[in-house]
Amino acid sequence: MFTLDAFILGAVADFNGGDILFQLAMFAILMFLLKKYAWGPLMGIMKQREDHIAGEIEAAEKSRAEAKQRLEEQRQLLKEARQDAQNLIESARKQGELQREEIITAARAESDRMKQSALREIETEKDQAVAALREQVASLSVLIASKVIEKELTLEEQQQLINETIAKAGDLR
Amino acid sequence: MDHGAPLVDFMGLTFNLSNVLMVTVASAIVFIIALISTRTLAMKPTGMQNFMEWIMDFVRNIIKSNMDWKTGGSFHILGITLLMYVAISNFLGLPFAIVYDHELWWKSPTADPVITMTLAVMVVVLTHYYGIRMKGFKEYGKDFFRPMGFLFPLKIIEEFANTLTLGLRLYGNIYAGEILLALLAGGLAATGAFGWLAAAIPTLAWLAFSVFIGGIQAFIFVMLTMVYMSHKVSHDH
Numbered sequence: 001m002f003t004l005d006a007f008i009l010g011a012v013a014d015f016n017g018g019d020i021l022f023q024l025a026m027f028a029i030l031m032f033l034l035k036k037y038a039w040g041p042l043m044g045i046m047k048q049r050e051d052h053i054a055g056e057i058e059a060a061e062k063s064r065a066e067a068k069q070r071l072e073e074q075r076q077l078l079k080e081a082r083q084d085a086q087n088l089i090e091s092a093r094k095q096g097e098l099q100r101e102e103i104i105t106a107a108r109a110e111s112d113r114m115k116q117s118a119l120r121e122i123e124t125e126k127d128q129a130v131a132a133l134r135e136q137v138a139s140l141s142v143l144i145a146s147k148v149i150e151k152e153l154t155l156e157e158q159q160q161l162i163n164e165t166i167a168k169a170g171d172l173r
Numbered sequence: 174m175d176h177g178a179p180l181v182d183f184m185g186l187t188f189n190l191s192n193v194l195m196v197t198v199a200s201a202i203v204f205i206i207a208l209i210s211t212r213t214l215a216m217k218p219t220g221m222q223n224f225m226e227w228i229m230d231f232v233r234n235i236i237k238s239n240m241d242w243k244t245g246g247s248f249h250i251l252g253i254t255l256l257m258y259v260a261i262s263n264f265l266g267l268p269f270a271i272v273y274d275h276e277l278w279w280k281s282p283t284a285d286p287v288i289t290m291t292l293a294v295m296v297v298v299l300t301h302y303y304g305i306r307m308k309g310f311k312e313y314g315k316d317f318f319r320p321m322g323f324l325f326p327l328k329i330i331e332e333f334a335n336t337l338t339l340g341l342r343l344y345g346n347i348y349a350g351e352i353l354l355a356l357l358a359g360g361l362a363a364t365g366a367f368g369w370l371a372a373a374i375p376t377l378a379w380l381a382f383s384v385f386i387g388g389i390q391a392f393i394f395v396m397l398t399m400v401y402m403s404h405k406v407s408h409d410h
Contacts, residue, residue: 016180016186016187016188016189016192016287017186017187018181018183018186018187018188018189018193019187019188019189019192019193019196019285019287019288019291020287020291021186022188022192022193022196023192023196023282023287023288023291023292024291024295026196026197026200027200027254027258027292027295029200030200030203030204030254030258031250031251031254033204034203034204034207034250034253034254035250037204037207037208037211038204038207038208038210038211038225039207039211039229039249039250039253039254041211041214042211042214042222042225042226042229043229043249044214045214045215045216046226046229048216049216052216
């Protein structure tokens with residue numbers, strides 16, 4: 001049979017001052033050694049990691065803000081470029097319009113000028129033609145006169161003929 | 174079952190050599206585990222370093238649940254060392270017990286009330302020490318009269334009760350576990366083949382339970398340490 005009572009009482013009865021001191025000393029030494037060789041370095045590396053993560057997060061946030069700013073800049077630039085292109089097209093169109101207007105005006109002026117000169121030429125031609133005709137009429141009238149004279153005209157008849165001729169010449173005019 | 178202890182008188186003090194041996198073994202194992210797991214430290218932790226960091230975070234959470242980290246941070250190392258030491262001590266007696274010349278040599282050091290009470294008194298004395306150091310003697314003394322002056326006797330009793338329960342709870346749990354193990358493995362199993370078979374399954378079950386108890390008791394010991402510490406150190410309690 002097991003004598004539990006004796007076992008338990010025996011254990012409790014041992015009040016050993018040496019054990020107490022030894023336990024305290026060992027625990028103090030253990031804590032000191034662990035702090036120096038295990039927990040200290042481990043805490044150091046955990047702190048380091050914490051700092052590292054914090055730094056990385058900060059850097060990521062910074063670069064994200066930068067990227068956002070860049071994007072905004074690019075967008076602005078794109079907008080400006082588009083505006084520029086629009087302006088360019090607009091001004092080109094305006095210039096084209098202006099040029100067309102100019103060309104039409106110039107062509108109209110040229111055609112007017114040509115018409116004027118053609119009219120003048122026609123006038124000149126006509127004058128020349130009239131002059132030539134008048135010359136012909138004069139020679140013709142001399143010819144007629146010589147013919148009439150050949151026929152020995154009376155004075156009245158002669159007079160009448162001259163008048164008629166003059167009248168005709170006047171009509172011709 | 175009826176073992177004596179290897180007692181030796183030295184310089185007017187009584188030493189239980191079994192306790193001396195087991196305290197040394199437990200301390201050595203804790204130190205070796207800690208040293209091996211923190212020998213190759215890296216920013217990206219692997220293997221044992223993960224385990225150690227988990228323990229550190231575990232203790233940090235225990236402390237944080239009792240006081241703010243600014244005052245509690247200085248007890249971090251105490252907490253980790255206590256947790257590891259008590260847990261390893263609790264586990265030491267589980268695999269076997271060595272009896273040599275009718276004297277019990279190998280057991281859990283925490284299965285001895287002298288050891289657990291030493292740890293408990295050390296913790297309580299530390300709480301008083303830090304209470305005086307962090308709040309000043311005046312505030313520390315005033316705390317004994319809060320919230321009501323007439324509670325002073327209760328406060329004094331509380332200090333002793335805390336110390337006793339802290340040490341004896343640990344001792345009782347581990348000692349009871351070892352006794353049952355001794356009864357099963359050393360008593361029932363030694364009665365013959367049938368006794369061995371009958372004892373196998375309860376022993377296995379009780380071993381598993383004892384491992385659980387050992388871990389839980391280590392956690393409770395550290396938790397109560399931090400609770401008592403926060404009572405003494407924090408201002409708003």
